[in-house]
Structures are given as structure tokens and as C-alpha cells.
Amino acid sequence: MSISVPCRTSxxxxxxxxxxxxxVTDKAMGTQLKYVAGALPLKMxxxxxxxxxxxxxxxxINALSNILASANGSAVLDGPQKAVKSSETALILIRHGESLxxxxxxxxxxxxxxxxxRGVEEAIEAGRRISNIPIDMIYTSALIRAQMTAMLAMTKHxxxxxxxxxxxxxxxxxxxxxxxxxxxxxxxxxxxxxxxxNERMYGELQGLNKKETAKKYGKQKVHxxxxxxxxxxxxxxxxxxxxxxxxxxxxxxxxxxxxxxKNILIAAHGNSLRSIIMHLDKLTSxxxxxxxxxxxxxxxxxxxxxxxxxxxxxxCPRTVSVYAFSNDLADYRQQLESDEE
Amino acid sequence: xxxxxxxxxxxxxxxxxxxxxxxTYDSGVGVIPNSTFNAHALRINSSxxxxxxxxxxxxxxxxxxxxxxxxxxxxAPDEPKKSPKSSETALILIRHGESLxxxxxxxxxxxxxxxxxRGVDEAIEAGRRISNIPIDMIYTSSLIRAQMTAMLAMTKHxxxxxxxxxxxxDDRSIAWxxxxxxxxxxxxxxxxxxxxxNERMYGELQGLNKKETAEKYGKKKVHxxxxxxxxxxxxxxxxxxxxxxxxxxxxxxxxxxxxxxKNILIAAHGNSLRSIIMHLDKLTSxxxxxxxxxxxxxxxxxxxxxxxxxxxxxxCPRTVGVYAYTSNLARYxxxxxxxxx
Numbered sequence: 001m002s003i004s005v006p007c008r009t010s011x012x013x014x015x016x017x018x019x020x021x022x023x024v025t026d027k028a029m030g031t032q033l034k035y036v037a038g039a040l041p042l043k044m045x046x047x048x049x050x051x052x053x054x055x056x057x058x059x060x061i062n063a064l065s066n067i068l069a070s071a072n073g074s075a076v077l078d079g080p081q082k083a084v085k086s087s088e089t090a091l092i093l094i095r096h097g098e099s100l101x102x103x104x105x106x107x108x109x110x111x112x113x114x115x116x117x118r119g120v121e122e123a124i125e126a127g128r129r130i131s132n133i134p135i136d137m138i139y140t141s142a143l144i145r146a147q148m149t150a151m152l153a154m155t156k157h158x159x160x161x162x163x164x165x166x167x168x169x170x171x172x173x174x175x176x177x178x179x180x181x182x183x184x185x186x187x188x189x190x191x192x193x194x195x196x197x198n199e200r201m202y203g204e205l206q207g208l209n210k211k212e213t214a215k216k217y218g219k220q221k222v223h224x225x226x227x228x229x230x231x232x233x234x235x236x237x238x239x240x241x242x243x244x245x246x247x248x249x250x251x252x253x254x255x256x257x258x259x260x261x262k263n264i265l266i267a268a269h270g271n272s273l274r275s276i277i278m279h280l281d282k283l284t285s286x287x288x289x290x291x292x293x294x295x296x297x298x299x300x301x302x303x304x305x306x307x308x309x310x311x312x313x314x315x316c317p318r319t320v321s322v323y324a325f326s327n328d329l330a331d332y333r334q335q336l337e338s339d340e341e
Numbered sequence: 342x343x344x345x346x347x348x349x350x351x352x353x354x355x356x357x358x359x360x361x362x363x364x365t366y367d368s369g370v371g372v373i374p375n376s377t378f379n380a381h382a383l384r385i386n387s388s389x390x391x392x393x394x395x396x397x398x399x400x401x402x403x404x405x406x407x408x409x410x411x412x413x414x415x416x417a418p419d420e421p422k423k424s425p426k427s428s429e430t431a432l433i434l435i436r437h438g439e440s441l442x443x444x445x446x447x448x449x450x451x452x453x454x455x456x457x458x459r460g461v462d463e464a465i466e467a468g469r470r471i472s473n474i475p476i477d478m479i480y481t482s483s484l485i486r487a488q489m490t491a492m493l494a495m496t497k498h499x500x501x502x503x504x505x506x507x508x509x510x511d512d513r514s515i516a517w518x519x520x521x522x523x524x525x526x527x528x529x530x531x532x533x534x535x536x537x538x539n540e541r542m543y544g545e546l547q548g549l550n551k552k553e554t555a556e557k558y559g560k561k562k563v564h565x566x567x568x569x570x571x572x573x574x575x576x577x578x579x580x581x582x583x584x585x586x587x588x589x590x591x592x593x594x595x596x597x598x599x600x601x602x603k604n605i606l607i608a609a610h611g612n613s614l615r616s617i618i619m620h621l622d623k624l625t626s627x628x629x630x631x632x633x634x635x636x637x638x639x640x641x642x643x644x645x646x647x648x649x650x651x652x653x654x655x656x657c658p659r660t661v662g663v664y665a666y667t668s669n670l671a672r673y674x675x676x677x678x679x680x681x682x
Binding site: 101104106109110112113114115116117120142143144148151152154155156163164166167169173176177178179180181183184185191203204205206207208209212 | 442447458505513549
């Protein structure tokens with residue numbers, strides 16, 4: 001049927017996609033539903049509890065929710081043992097929010113600065129938005145602000161699984177972190193931390209005040225370092241180098257899991273996530289420079305039949321609107337809601 | 342030098358311990374928490390003739406103290422450069438709050454489970470209580486729930502210094518975390534993560550449900566493992582073993598810093614902190630078994646003249662009460678308040 005797709009990134013992105021639906025308004029239905037039509041072989045559902053554009057229900061919506069209700073029986077969704085009965089998996093990207101050095105306007109890079117009060121709130125808000133999307137594995141960087149973002153977001157998650165950080169630095173940590181119950185292990189969401197997902201390393205600018213640096217090196221040079229694709233700050237990484245290690249890690253470790261049926265959350269940083277988005281959306285280096293990923297707003301991708309397609313940003317559950325869900329995710333959400341009743 | 346304190350109504354019983362430790366203090370600062378009375382006797386003796394002593398006398402009934410006046414120090418030090426002009430340093434211990442497995446009643450041990458929503462709130466509350474105590478270094482365990490507790494608590498801290506996690510795992514992480522500004526480096530609170538401060542490793546009970554374990558092994562055995570000093574669970578640590586590595590670390594790494602003049606925060610776990618308290622307060626193994634450290638309530642120690650003495654738990658700033666402060670910390674707090682005006 002129809003869904004409006006809320007997307008927090010620049011709208012230019014939707015225009016450049018061939019295989020992402022456009023948005024058309026259909027007045028003939030008598031409600032102000034928006035159609036999403038396109039090449040995607042997915043039907044999108046309107047959830048029965050949602051109110052669309054002020055009208056509480058139409059016969060179309062009721063019919064759909066009946067379809068959903070009957071579909072629930074076949075799709076066993078909540079049990080930790082079974083994945084969503086489809087070939088579809090979710091990939092969520094979350095960029096962490098404000099850190100204590102963001103507050104002070106210092107170049108951070110790979111210095112391990114934690115979140116500020118506001119960054120904590122952004123993480124929790126992000127968690128509300130993804131609370132209904134199944135997650136089987138979490139990947140973060142080695143920096144605490146991304147890890148905290150993931151963990152704070154997961155405090156809001158509706159599923160009963162619990163994220164547990166995997167430790168394999170040495171023999172002792174492997175031995176000490178063992179879980180001795182199968183039941184418990186099956187309810188674990190492994191959290192993998194890796195430096196390859198770290199923020200771009202900013203070399204000799206790390207810790208410097210942005211204004212001072214502009215005075216010292218000149219505004220133009222600083223702008224080059226910050227906004228070019230291949231000019232690194234002194235002894236630092238350029239975006240190309242950051243992309244190389246982040247995308248390599250994604251292709252080796254994350255993509256296989258995703259395509260094998262695991263729903264994945266990646267909590268990382270502006271530059272490492274842009275690199276991954278560049279890879280997924282096949283952006284040019286000029287396009288990726290212009291890409292700004294909003295902090296704390298999750299970005300959803302769906303992997304299906306070997307392709308990974310962007311779906312937009314799930315809105316806050318309290319907003320009266322419709323998620324950018326596929327019908328399987330919609331089924332899943334229904335399942336969660338009926339379980340809780 | 343003096344501080345203006347007006348309309349201070351003493352609170353009752355701010356010490357979270359149920360034993361009369363204060364009677365063992367002989368360093369000139371006596372704190373007598375008394376839950377049966379509504380008042381404390383707080384006497385501060387300064388050994389320096391040049392310092393003004395602040396005496397607060399409370400009788401059995403509540404007294405409104407509104408005429409103790411002190412003038413501000415004329416040489417108001419800006420915090421990052423100077424610690425309070427005394428040989429006194431603060432040691433704060435915070436036990437992390439509820440984790441996601443606490444919620445599910447599972448034995449956690451060294452499995453790296455994050456905080457629940459409630460644990461997040463407890464950490465922030467703990468942060469409010471220590472917001473006025475200077476901190477120069479932070480030590481945590483290698484488990485995320487303790488690290489998050491420290492970082493969340495520090496979002497509430499009044500000083501301008503910023504906690505930064507120290508990375509020394511390999512050459513790359515050392516190179517990547519370098520800070521290139523002296524000014525910024527001087528405003529850093531290094532955060533050291535150490536597995537020696539981890540929770541007691543619970544061996545084959547990790548991940549097991551507490552009820553199931555009682556059914557499987559028998560209530561008595563489980564009680565032994567949980568509450569004895571030297572009986573470890575299968576392939577796990579006894580409290581004695583946990584104490585050995587935690588106290589060794591404390592003596593090697595933390596105590597020297599403390600006695601050299603650094604104010605320190607340790608965010609860790611029930612058993613590692615009990616071990617440290619056992620060492621500091623010279624408890625017997627029977628006493629340490631009976632010791633329960635509240636979650637999320639900071640415990641303050643003052644190191645002075647080579648001795649480390651317990652001072653109790655700072656109350657929430659919003660409570661009208663008297664901190665278990667020394668005169669120096671009280672002055673420091675005044676300073677912070679004056680700077681914010």
C-alpha cells in the first residue's frame with residue numbers, strides 16, 4: 001500500500017536512486033495516504049494502530065491489518081531461536097551524538113572522549129526509534145562514545161536479548177567471559193568492538209581548538225583537511241584511508257553476517273559510517289564529501305537477495321506516522337505488540 | 342579565608358554503612374553519623390596555624406546554622422592547574438548499578454553485560470553527588486558497565502576537565518590516541534581500565550539463573566560460593582582470589598597516585614570494591630563478607646598524611662545537608678560556586 005518515508009538525510013539522495021520508491025500522493029482513496037511505488041518487490045503495510053493523516057481507520061487499513069494478523073501465525077518472530085521467516089535482514093547505522101570535546105569545539109579523531117549529557121540523550125532517543133527492529137549482532141568501534149551509544153540505545157530495545165561485549169584480547173579474557181548456560185547464550189546479542197570502525201584519525205590536529213588551528217594553519221588548509229577526500233592532516237588519515245579500513249572490515253566481517261541472515265546494528269562515527277554508506281550506496285568521492293549523517297538518528301538498510309538497500313530513518317514511535325518498514329518488519333512489530341498484551 | 346554557609350540544616354545518617362567506622366578515625370576529622378538523632382557533630386581541626394578552622398557544632402536537635410561566615414580566598418585558583426592547597430586528596434569508590442542480567446536474575450561475574458535503564462539513572466545520580474569533588478584520575482574495570490558508570494557520572498561533574506580513556510593495547514592505539522595540544526592535555530582526566538578491578542569471576546555459574554542454580558547444586562552450596570571468603574564456584578574465583586588481584590593492583594597503581602596528590606575515582610564492582618575497602622579499613626574476612634556496598638552511592642575516602650580514612654557518602658546536592666567534607670573540600674566547593682556566579 002503506501003507509506004511515507006521519513007528520511008533525515010538530504011532529500012537529494014532519494015532522487016538518485018533507481019530502485020528506491022518515489023512518493024506519490026493519491027487522492028482517490030479518500031484518505032491522504034501516500035503511495036510508495038517502485039521496483040521493490042516488497043509490499044508495505046500500514047499498521048493497524050497507526051493513525052494516518054488524522055483519519056483513524058479506513059476499510060483498506062482494516063483489511064490490511066487482517067492480512068497482517070493472519071500472517072502473524074506463520075511468521076514466528078519473537079523467539080530467539082528463529083529469525084524472521086524471510087530472506088530479509090536489517091542493517092542499522094547510528095552515528096554517536098555529542099561528545100565532551102564536541103562541546104568544547106576540539107578536534108577529536110581517535111582520542112577516546114566520552115559522550116556529553118546531550119550525547120547520552122541522543123543515544124537513548126536513537127534507541128527508541130529502533131526499539132522494534134530485530135537485532136542479532138552489534139558492531140562498534142573501539143572508542144567509548146560509540147560503545148556507550150550502542151548500549152544506551154539498547155536499553156530501550158523491546159526484545160529480550162541482551163547485548164554482551166565479546167572479549168578475546170587474550171586467553172584470560174576469553175576464559176573469564178564464558179557463559180555456561182545455553183539458554184542464556186541463545187539470548188545474547190554479541191557486541192564486537194573493532195578499531196577499524198573508529199573515527200578518522202586526525203593526526204596532529206587531535207586536541208587542538210578549531211579556531212586556533214585555523215589561525216595556525218590558515219582556514220583554507222584546515223578546510224582541505226576536513227572536507228577533502230584525499231588530503232590528510234599531518235600524520236593523520238584522509239577520508240580515503242579511513243574508508244579503506246572501514247569498508248574492508250565491513251566487507252570481511254559484517255556483510256557476510258548480514259547476508260547470512262543476521263540483523264545488525266553498527267554504532268560508529270561520522271567518517272567510518274560515511275565510508276560504509278559510500279560503499280553501500282556506491283557514491284562517488286564528491287558525493288561522500290557532501291554527505292552528512294545526522295547524529296543519533298538511525299539509518300536503516302534492508303538486505304535482501306544479496307542487495308543492501310537504504311530505507312530511511314525510522315521515526316520515533318511516539319510520532320503518529322508510519323515506519324519505513326518492509327512488511328516482514330511490520331509483521332514482526334505486530335508480533336511484539338501482541339506478545340506484550 | 343572563610344566560606345559563607347547559611348541556613349544549613351544537617352541531615353541524618355548520610356553514612357551508608359551500618360557500622361560505626363567513624364569512631365576509629367584519629368586524623369582530626371570526626372564524623373559521627375547517627376541515624377537515631379537528627380544531628381551530627383562535625384569538628385574540623387586544621388593543623389596549619391595559618392588556616393582558619395571551621396567549627397560546626399550541632400546539638401541533639403536540629404539547628405539552623407546561619408551565621409558561620411567565611412571570606413572568599415583572594416587567590417582563587419583556576420581548577421585545572423591547582424589542586425586544593427593541602428596535602429589531602431580524595432578517593433571516591435562507586436559501585437555500578439543494575440545491569441541487564443541483574444534484571445534477569447542471572448549470575449554475571451566477568452561477562453561483559455551493560456547497564457539497564459535503571460543502572461544508567463543510578464550512575465547519573467552518583468555523578469550528581471560527586472559533582473563538587475575534584476577528580477584527577479579515574480580507574481575502572483575492563484567491563485562496560487563500570488566504564489559507563491564512570492562516564493555517565495562524569496557528565497554531571499562541575500570541573501572543566503574531560504575524562505579520556507587511555508589506550509595502550511598496541512602501537513597503533515598509542516599512536517592514534519595522542520593529543521597534540523598542551524592546554525588540552527592539561528585538562529584531561531586519564532581513565533585507566535584494568536581487568537584487575539573486574540568483578541569476581543564466577544566460573545561455571547556465569548549466565549546461570551539463580552533459581553536454577555539453587556535447584557541444581559543445592560541452596561547451601563550456592564550460598565557458600567556467594568557468601569564465603571575462600572570457597573570458589575567451580576572454575577571461578579573466591580572472594581580471596583578476587584581480593585588478591587584487586588588489592589595488588591590498588592597498591593601498585595592507585596595508592597601511589599593517591600598519596601602523591603591525585604584525587605581519584607574508582608568505578609568498579611561489588612567484590613573488587615569490597616576487597617579494596619577491606620584493605621583500606623583493615624577488615625577481617627568475616628567483616629568483609631557482611632559488607633554490602635550500595636550501588637550507585639559513592640563512598641568517599643580522604644588520604645592525608647599517608648593515611649586513607651573513610652568519610653562516608655556525599656549526599657545529593659539537592660538535599661539540604663552537610664557533606665562529609667573536610668574544610669578544604671568545603672572551600673573548594675565554595676570556589677566552584679563563586680566561579681559560576
